[in-house]
Amino acid sequence: MSLEVGLKEVAFRAGVSPSTASNALSGARPVSEQTRKRVFAIAEELNYRPNLVARGLRRQETRTIALLVADIANPYYPAVARAIQDRIGAHGYVSFIGNTDGDPKAEVRVLEEMRARSVDGVIMSTMALSPERIRNVVGPTMPLVLITGEWVETPNPHVVRKLRADEVGTDDAMGIKEAVDHLRGRGVTDIGFISGPAGSVPGDGRLERFRDAMAEAGLSVNEAWIEQSAGYVLETGYDAADRLLSRPSRPKAILCANDLIAIGVLEAARDNKLDVPTELSVIGFDDIPTAKHVSPRLTTIINPARLVGYACADALMRRMEHPDAPFEHTALATHLVARGSA
Amino acid sequence: MSLEVGLKEVAFRAGVSPSTASNALSGARPVSEQTRKRVFAIAEELNYRPNLVARGLRRQETRTIALLVADIANPYYPAVARAIQDRIGAHGYVSFIGNTDGDPKAEVRVLEEMRARSVDGVIMSTMALSPERIRNVVGPTMPLVLITGEWVETPNPHVVRKLRADEVGTDDAMGIKEAVDHLRGRGVTDIGFISGPAGSVPGDGRLERFRDAMAEAGLSVNEAWIEQSAGYVLETGYDAADRLLSRPSRPKAILCANDLIAIGVLEAARDNKLDVPTELSVIGFDDIPTAKHVSPRLTTIINPARLVGYACADALMRRMEHPDAPFEHTALATHLVARGSA
DNA sequence: CTGTTAGCGCGTTCAA
DNA sequence: TTGAACGCGCTAACAG
Numbered sequence: 001m002s003l004e005v006g007l008k009e010v011a012f013r014a015g016v017s018p019s020t021a022s023n024a025l026s027g028a029r030p031v032s033e034q035t036r037k038r039v040f041a042i043a044e045e046l047n048y049r050p051n052l053v054a055r056g057l058r059r060q061e062t063r064t065i066a067l068l069v070a071d072i073a074n075p076y077y078p079a080v081a082r083a084i085q086d087r088i089g090a091h092g093y094v095s096f097i098g099n100t101d102g103d104p105k106a107e108v109r110v111l112e113e114m115r116a117r118s119v120d121g122v123i124m125s126t127m128a129l130s131p132e133r134i135r136n137v138v139g140p141t142m143p144l145v146l147i148t149g150e151w152v153e154t155p156n157p158h159v160v161r162k163l164r165a166d167e168v169g170t171d172d173a174m175g176i177k178e179a180v181d182h183l184r185g186r187g188v189t190d191i192g193f194i195s196g197p198a199g200s201v202p203g204d205g206r207l208e209r210f211r212d213a214m215a216e217a218g219l220s221v222n223e224a225w226i227e228q229s230a231g232y233v234l235e236t237g238y239d240a241a242d243r244l245l246s247r248p249s250r251p252k253a254i255l256c257a258n259d260l261i262a263i264g265v266l267e268a269a270r271d272n273k274l275d276v277p278t279e280l281s282v283i284g285f286d287d288i289p290t291a292k293h294v295s296p297r298l299t300t301i302i303n304p305a306r307l308v309g310y311a312c313a314d315a316l317m318r319r320m321e322h323p324d325a326p327f328e329h330t331a332l333a334t335h336l337v338a339r340g341s342a
Numbered sequence: 343m344s345l346e347v348g349l350k351e352v353a354f355r356a357g358v359s360p361s362t363a364s365n366a367l368s369g370a371r372p373v374s375e376q377t378r379k380r381v382f383a384i385a386e387e388l389n390y391r392p393n394l395v396a397r398g399l400r401r402q403e404t405r406t407i408a409l410l411v412a413d414i415a416n417p418y419y420p421a422v423a424r425a426i427q428d429r430i431g432a433h434g435y436v437s438f439i440g441n442t443d444g445d446p447k448a449e450v451r452v453l454e455e456m457r458a459r460s461v462d463g464v465i466m467s468t469m470a471l472s473p474e475r476i477r478n479v480v481g482p483t484m485p486l487v488l489i490t491g492e493w494v495e496t497p498n499p500h501v502v503r504k505l506r507a508d509e510v511g512t513d514d515a516m517g518i519k520e521a522v523d524h525l526r527g528r529g530v531t532d533i534g535f536i537s538g539p540a541g542s543v544p545g546d547g548r549l550e551r552f553r554d555a556m557a558e559a560g561l562s563v564n565e566a567w568i569e570q571s572a573g574y575v576l577e578t579g580y581d582a583a584d585r586l587l588s589r590p591s592r593p594k595a596i597l598c599a600n601d602l603i604a605i606g607v608l609e610a611a612r613d614n615k616l617d618v619p620t621e622l623s624v625i626g627f628d629d630i631p632t633a634k635h636v637s638p639r640l641t642t643i644i645n646p647a648r649l650v651g652y653a654c655a656d657a658l659m660r661r662m663e664h665p666d667a668p669f670e671h672t673a674l675a676t677h678l679v680a681r682g683s684a
Numbered sequence: 685c686t687g688t689t690a691g692c693g694c695g696t697t698c699a700a
Numbered sequence: 701t702t703g704a705a706c707g708c709g710c711t712a713a714c715a716g
Contacts, residue, residue, distance in 0.1 A: 004481070004693095006693060006694085007693065007694065007695095008693080008694090016702080016703085017702070017703045017704075018693090018694080018695090018703090019694095019695075019696080019697095019702080019703065019704080019705095020701085020702055020703070022694070022695060022696090023695090023701095023702090026695085028695080028696085029696095029701085029702095030701070031701070031702085032701060032702090035701090035702090049454060049457065049458050050458065050693085050694075051399075051458065051460065051692090051693050051694070052458045052459045052460070052694095053395060053398050053399050053404060053459065053460045053692090053693080053694090054399055054692070054693035054694040054695090054708090055693080055694055055695075056395050056694090056708090057393075057395050057396055057399055057692090057693080057694075057707095057708045057709070057710090058693080058694045058695050058696080058707080058708050059694085059695070059696095059708085060708070062395060064438075064459070071424065072414075072420050072423055072424050072427070073420045073421045073423070073424040074420075075631065077420075078414050078415040078416075078419075078420045079415045081414055081415070081439070082413065082414050082415040082441060085414070085439065085440070085441060086441075089440075094438050094440065094455055094456070094459065095438065095439065096406075096436050096437065096438060097423070097427065097437065097439050098427070098431075098436065099424060099427060099428075112391060113436055114436070115391065116391050116392065116393065116394045117394045117395060117406070117436065118393065118394070118395045139346070234634070234635060260635075263635050266637075267637070270637065289417065289632065290631065290632040290635050292576070293576060293602075293605050293632050293635070293636055294632075294635055294636055294637065295608075295609070295612065295636065295637055346709095348709060348710085349709065349710065349711095350709080350710090358686080358687085359686070359687045359688075360687095360709090360710080360711090361686080361687070361688080361689095361710090361711070361712085362685085362686055362687070364710070364711060364712095365685095365686090365711090368711085370711080370712090371685085371686090372685070373685070373686085374685060374686085377685090377686090392709085392710075393708090393709050393710070395708090395709080395710095396692090396708070396709035396710045396711090397709080397710055397711075398692090398710095399692045399693070399694090399708090399709080399710075400691080400692050400709080400710050400711050400712080401692085401710085401711070401712090402692070
């Protein structure tokens with residue numbers, strides 16, 4: 001079996017010119033039924049596979065996309081990545097994955113790496129760079145889809161216009177409202193919130209949605225029950241909960257900016273001899289796989305990773321087909337899933 | 343800012359030929375200091391970036407690799423992927439990721455997809471296909487690294503020879519021996535094991551290592567304490583544990599083929615009013631992120647995902663540099679990490 | 685040290 | 701309906 005059989009080998013064996021063989025296989029131009037059969041037969045026999053690098057150079061289209069995430073080893077991204085790959089794979093695309101760690105330098109580096117490889121589009125989940133800088137790096141026409149962690153009400157026209165990109169986000173307000181309503185329905189109205197580090201997305205936004213939801217429910221927010229977690233991980237969540245629970249007055253429920261923080265709260269509650277959910281209700285955000293594996297199982301707000309991935313893939317392919325269509329923004333619903341902790 | 347500035351644009355502006363510009367930038371051939379400076383200045387000014395697709399076609403080397411996993415959304419693979427990407431990224435490579443779901447059809451499809459894109463190498467973590475078939479698809483010379491879940495004693499010469507590939511695996515026997523010794527050191531010698539579905543890797547292999555370790559420790563295996571989990575997930579682990587714990591005699595400890603099964607055992611123990619670890623010790627395998635988040639924290643055997651990734655990347659790059667070197671096999675140590683459950 | 689020529693493997697002209 | 705020629709952007713081989 002020879003190393004690489006090319007189009008001209010197929011053409012030669014079929015007794016036609018390379019261009020005819022190409023047209024026979026691609027159907028780009030009509031070819032007599034007879035030669036079409038023969039070319040296909042030979043191609044099959046030789047197990048011919050077009051060289052996509054050469055085709056990419058010629059067509060200026062590689063059928064390749066780039067997916068930039070902070071860290072593929074994080075709990076949330078792999079699900080998004082899988083959904084994207086499933087969707088684009090059905091159309092013959094494959095994806096590069098690059099990690100940026102939320103670092104602007106790395107973002108530039110990875111974006112250049114991808115642009116140099118002539119990817120047909122980019123999906124980014126973090127945006128440490130300014131919109132101008134991103135466009136500068138990927139070039140003015142590269143199809144670009146942003147995963148904005150939080151969805152700010154109506155689409156953010158500022159970002160969209162500056163970036164000339166499509167956006168996919170989640171309607172965090174919806175899930176948070178459901179969470180507050182769920183608690184109120186069970187008679188608990190003393191609700192606290194643990195956000196992420198100050199100034200960080202998505203924690204800040206979710207805290208604001210929490211305030212909105214409380215106001216809408218006619219509940220007042222006790223500022224002593226608002227805490228910041230120094231990070232989006234279990235340990236910092238534990239510490240934040242510990243601080244909050246050692247105050248003179250305690251809430252009966254705590255909403256958290258993400259699941260890892262919430263799991264930290266679960267541990268802090270246990271160490272403080274507080275039964276969950278009878279003495280303290282805990283609600284997370286994201287529904288990472290671990291949420292189902294802790295005890296009690298974590299009641300949380302589903303961040304629909306797969307749907308986000310599908311929406312990203314769909315937006316990107318729409319953009320690739322219609323480069324001049326108006327930019328779109330998709331907001332995916334979030335919903336509470338009640339498990340054991342609230 | 344023009345859309346794409348190519349090498350000949352740079353060359354033209356610098357007043358030299360394209361090949362000289364190429365040599366100036368790459369340093370492949372000596373160039374006068376003066377022109378070198380000028381070419382670099384122009385390239386900088388125009389923000390020139392070489393088109394890696396064209397270079398790939400010319401050099402027959404795309405600086406691209408393929409990583410095939412069963413499902414990137416699974417708990418274990420993302421860590422491996424990240425390590426691989428970090429390591430190869432330092433050498434200017436980027437990686438495609440493809441999901442096979444352990445399905446031979448999908449494996450063929452993805453492999454062809456990758457070969458058509460002229461990747462420089464392939465790292466595979468599942469091998470649903472026969473060795474012959476894999477080589478058939480990727481071609482006789484493609485550098486290939488296999489992640490074999492379980493490491494069978496000395497390298498498996500059968501697979502290596504047939505596949506002409508490098509292998510990276512883990513020394514499961516080591517960690518399992520540590521686990522048995524750990525339990526015996528605490529005075530518990532009634533040890534059971536829950537493996538995966540019959541005939542599945544890595545469960546079967548780990549069960550065998552367990553038998554070896556018990557024999558080596560002078561302990562006898564009670565066949566009534568061996569159970570099979572119908573899958574590698576929490577629910578099937580729970581069911582298996584439930585079956586095992588409802589038998590007339592119970593073990594004082596259960597080793598599990600993976601962490602998800604072990605977490606299911608934890609739940610079954612709770613529902614059976616068995617305190618962990620005083621009445622029942624539980625030990626998992628893999629050390630997935632969730633292991634630290636359950637209660638009690640899971641004592642488990644660390645499957646060093648990052649090291650596996652690094653070893654894969656190193657093996658692949660070694661092979662790309664030395665295509666004719668003898669095939670190598672790397673066995674990574676596994677160790678017990680004692681947490682709360684044993 | 686530099687320029688010219690010639691492809692890498694395709695797909696798309698343009699002319700028969 | 702087909703073939704010949706050309707070029708995608710880059711680099712290796714061969715002159716000068």
